[in-house]
Amino acid sequence: MPETAPKMNLAALLKIPLFRSLTEPELERIFAELKITETRFRKGEILAMQDEPVTRLIILLTGSVKGEMTDPSGKVAKVEDIHAPSPLAILFLFGHDNRFPVQATALGNGTAVIIPRQSVLRMLSMNEILLKNYLDISADFAARLSRKLNLMSFRTIRQKVAAYLLELSEKQDSYTVTLDRSKSALAEYFGVARPSLEREITRMHEDGLIFSQQKRITIRGKQALMRLTN
């Protein structure tokens, strides 16, 4: 059981996205009225169980957790790491019968703020800036989900690579992009075998679509890549 800290560091809270643009007195007023606790957790501690109903918002202030999806036979299936400052499962706090999709285990010591669902509701009602922050954060998570779903709905690896590179190229505003993950991690993100991804990148290089060396890839045939992502 996590221990409750006696006092909260409001100044630190103001720096996390959810409370951005609030004034310290305003935040103090909100916290005074609500059931909000700050807890410290240790490495290996379980912050949330898989399939447990989401009844509270957990916001990592420091530290990080790994999200593990375990199957009936007990093997770990899919993992995702979450680093502070970030909320856990914010998209699943409301709605009907929403549960944690993964088990959240602390990767190291850290701290988190825990706010019961009802208090979140009250809190958002009290301050419009806070409400907008919350909606923005939720929307950004949803957009990430949607982007990934879009990616996964491409059938061939070549299409996924094309879509990923075009997106990276826009974000980094250059035809030469630096991969933001290792190729192994990218293969896992795509849900394909690593050698299969390597082979496809090699072929795209041979076909003149891209120029690939290590983590840097240059787009040569932008039009052709775009035609792939139909």
Added chain:
Amino acid sequence: MPETAPKMNLAALLKIPLFRSLTEPELERIFAELKITETRFRKGEILAMQDEPVTRLIILLTGSVKGEMTDPSGKVAKVEDIHAPSPLAILFLFGHDNRFPVQATALGNGTAVIIPRQSVLRMLSMNEILLKNYLDISADFAARLSRKLNLMSFRTIRQKVAAYLLELSEKQDSYTVTLDRSKSALAEYFGVARPSLEREITRMHEDGLIFSQQKRITIRGKQALMRLTN
């Protein structure tokens, strides 16, 4: 350009999920203060363009629209139909640089309520029930997204079928389920070729995992199916 109706039917609005559990006077008070318009649209009319920034909430009251994703070459890629009463792109109303993922075209005549983003924010601040409704609706959409992403992240068709059947079996509370889509539609939902899906279903039947006849499928090896969805 859609024409603005002179007067709104509040009683009808109270029946849509977003305004559920509100009183008529309350709703009247909210609408009086905000910029909300009701519009009528005709078959073929475009309600939202793909990649257009989402600056307003569009809620279908009657009728339905098709969502089409068109690629640079102009071909239609993926479609999804939305039926009243339902909001369009509610998950993308807030957040940074969020745009309509599809073009929304009316399938027939109908009506919709349009609320600018700023008004949505004000509206949600004014009434806690409304806020909860909004968050619940958003969360349910996010959950659907998440479920589909989970499905798409299974590599083999057999795994997808297993996961889909297990979920249907829970929802219909029976080992014998009736598919809620045609097998063609299911293949499209899975993002696989129709004959490939048929073949896999046949094989799973042969392997004793399921008993398949037409739209009805009976689960024979629940344990085995669960082991597949790792």
Added chain:
DNA sequence: AAAAACACGTCACAAATGTTACACTTTGCA
């Protein structure tokens, strides 16, 4: 009632991807 459109089941063959294995390079850390 006839015609058209659609869903279904199946097949042979082509293409894409996964698996396993090995050698080499880079990175991180003691």
Added chain:
DNA sequence: TGCAAAGTGTAACATTTGTGACGTGTTTTT
């Protein structure tokens, strides 16, 4: 600095999935 761990590139072979085609039955339209 040097060692261990992680990441990378590549190959041969196995497996899965896609493609195109065909015939059948059922529903919808005319």
